Amino acid sequence: DAGVIQSPRHEVTEMGQEVTLRCKPISGHDYLFWYRQTMMRGLELLIYFNNNVPIDDSGMPEDRFSAKMPNASFSTLKIQPSEPRDSAVYFCASSSTASNYGYTFGSGTRLTVV
Amino acid sequence: AQSVAQPEDQVNVAEGNPLTVKCTYSVSGNPYLFWYVQYPNRGLQFLLKYITGDNLVKGSYGFEAEFNKSQTSFHLKKPSALVSDSALYFCAVRDDTDKLIFGTGTRLQVFP
Numbered sequence: 001d002a003g004v005i006q007s008p009r010h011e012v013t014e015m016g017q018e019v020t021l022r023c024k025p026i027s028g029h030d031y032l033f034w035y036r037q038t039m040m041r042g043l044e045l046l047i048y049f050n051n052n053v054p055i056d057d058s059g060m061p062e063d064r065f066s067a068k069m070p071n072a073s074f075s076t077l078k079i080q081p082s083e084p085r086d087s088a089v090y091f092c093a094s095s096s097t098a099s100n101y102g103y104t105f106g107s108g109t110r111l112t113v114v
Numbered sequence: 115a116q117s118v119a120q121p122e123d124q125v126n127v128a129e130g131n132p133l134t135v136k137c138t139y140s141v142s143g144n145p146y147l148f149w150y151v152q153y154p155n156r157g158l159q160f161l162l163k164y165i166t167g168d169n170l171v172k173g174s175y176g177f178e179a180e181f182n183k184s185q186t187s188f189h190l191k192k193p194s195a196l197v198s199d200s201a202l203y204f205c206a207v208r209d210d211t212d213k214l215i216f217g218t219g220t221r222l223q224v225f226p
Binding site: 031033042097103104105106107108 | 213214
């Protein structure tokens with residue numbers, strides 16, 4: 001298995017532009033998580049899905065952020081419009097009940113908003 | 115509510131010496147506990163977990179962790195540190211909604 005795959009690895013965009021981050025979880029995993037990591041705030045859970053259904057989006061910072069999981073093998077995190085304070089590394093992770101909930105993380109997307 | 119605490123922002127140790135990275139937890143019920151490591155410009159990688167059974171759990175790269183119920187601790191240990199162990203280490207506990215609650219991380223620096 002190739003693991004959790006995120007794209008792009010790096011994204012530089014101008015303030016006000018729409019940004020879409022993509023994630024392909026491990027096949028068979030029924031949980032998918034989106035995290036944001038910054039020096040100031042550490043690792044923050046933004047939203048997570050179970051069987052493609054959003055369970056908890058209380059970590060989404062504001063309405064500019066949205067996430068979807070149209071099927072078991074794909075999820076997106078969208079920021080529209082983007083702001084400089086959104087600059088961070090965004091991680092996707094997946095897990096399964098069968099694995100006793102241990103997570104597998106992707107390599108992350110480093111977002112820079114200028 | 116479930117939580118974990120990593121009291122040290124940074125731990126410094128000389129290569130070849132034993133290392134300990136501390137973690138304490140607060141849960142209702144039986145804890146599911148995890149350690150992850152993050153190398154520069156990489157995602158978090160699973161090291162080990164405690165679900166039930168032996169209090170001493172062995173994991174990847176020679177790391178182990180000791181579950182201590184009376185002290186509500188799950189410290190990460192390694193008998194002999196390597197420079198390549200230098201990284202950011204996260205402790206985590208599963209909460210009752212099946213997601214992991216991560217600590218703030220401890221940066222381990224191993225000096226040659």
